[in-house]
Amino acid sequence: MLYCPLPGRRRHPLHAPADTGAGDWSGFEDELTSLDATITDLALSGRNPSLQVRARDGLNWTIELVSRDRMLSAGLTERLAAPGDAVSVTGRLSRNTSDTHIKALRLTIAGRAFELFPEELAEG
Known part of the structure; x- marks a missing residue:
């Protein structure tokens, strides 16, 4: 993989695969957890797609999603989710116990399930 050797700059791959880091679970617990919540904000089209949600107990959570390509192949688009849904x-909780962060394996919105990491669900 090619890198840009610019002084004083971080090195990044020029042509990174679409799913770079998708399988990096080092910062997350091994056990699966479930959370029922309401979407308060969503950013599905950016570089790091995520949802902001509020659980029934009032706690706010960040839900880390997958790359846009992987979301589309799972059937998840911006039109299928909105604040208030x-x-x-x-998914898997962050290992940092003070962090309310989950890396999602599956989302269910309006009764429709989106398998973001089916291979992890089969193993989990």
């Missing part, structure tokens, strides 16, 4: 998340 109920969401059920299955």
